[in-house]
Amino acid sequence: MTNPTAAILIIGDEILSGRTRDANMHFLAGELARIGVDLREARFVPDRHEAIISAVNDLRSGHDHLFTSGGIGPTHDDITADAIAAALGVRLAIREDARALLAAHYDRTGLDFNAARQRMARIPEGATLIDNPISTAPGFSLENVHVMAGVPNIFQAMVASLLPRLAGGRPLLSQTLRIDQGEGVIAGPLGDLAREFADLGIGSYPFIQNGAHGSNIVIRGTDAARLDAAMARLAAIFPKAGT
């Protein structure tokens, strides 16, 4: 059995302009690893209709799931719902259940449910809503595309609402061995190990600490026994390694 695959599309000028550092990709990457969905690609595009449509169609066709972040608020630069509807060729209109959720929320908080806020009830035809326990305005899933907010705490809450209804696979496990030698020293035997355990991912991540070179060797896979076997071999090759 192979795990389902996924891509992430982060939408917004604020990341590409260097103003904001994205947090959502790293969060979702960790969550997907935990439930056994293999994240294969991430893309960042600006708030431009054609750029979003092109990325959505490219990524949804190449992966089992596409998760998006950003652009579903009430302002003029929130164009994700329009772009998703255009990419998938469906109508976008105010949906009654989403409108009712928002109307109740604004009634409760005493705020005006004006035209801008009503925009957030525009949902592509055929979509399933994603619950937003923080600020009510929902995300949505349409086919294999899951559309969520960009504000990190809302994104995280939507991910928590969404993931239980997706079929996962075998969680991605990883073990790390710290070796206090530079990559240039260990590369040869490490390459041999990677060829022997070709079913696992073996990565080498160099660092410099107190002026000395070292590497963290990370072994990833879904079969715990194979991971243990590879890690035992690695430790035997580099007996003076730390942990």
Added chain:
Amino acid sequence: MTNPTAAILIIGDEILSGRTRDANMHFLAGELARIGVDLREARFVPDRHEAIISAVNDLRSGHDHLFTSGGIGPTHDDITADAIAAALGVRLAIREDARALLAAHYDRTGLDFNAARQRMARIPEGATLIDNPISTAPGFSLENVHVMAGVPNIFQAMVASLLPRLAGGRPLLSQTLRIDQGEGVIAGPLGDLAREFADLGIGSYPFIQNGAHGSNIVIRGTDAARLDAAMARLAAIFPKAGT
């Protein structure tokens, strides 16, 4: 005059698996804004030959510059140089000037210049080296593709070596006004402003502080006078805004 455009490709399993949070995209986004190169897209792909080749060819043809990060060290998972050479259809071989740089470095540090370390002197034919003042092993530019290391301090040093030789444009300027009202309140007049100043980028970034909704309105562009005009209009529309 329009600014040159760019894309970033971040290569490596460690980001997509959720283990590591990328720092290089945010750093380079800020540097490019400063010199007037418009960052239009960023992608993250794993250490897989075909995924790298496909992303490189897609991104280098759509933008004036493509910057890559990761995968140029000595270990088996460092396959970026091979993939770049394949993508651009050129030979990859040990290059004498790169080999000499590395040989001198290892001679100086008393370390063995073994086969794994010699791999880092493999440079695609026709490339220009990018200086690495931290650990010597060079990056390279080939046509409009600039290939750099993934370790953040080395990446940053390579960017500092590279950027002065690229032709920039007009720096991306930005001004921010903090408005202590939710996006739903300000969306209408803000949309009117965005239509009036369609040559500028006007983004709204909501936040919640002490339980109250607010938005940072960021106006971006390359013409300082237009930015001032838009910001003055914005401040007049929302006279009680902070800064």
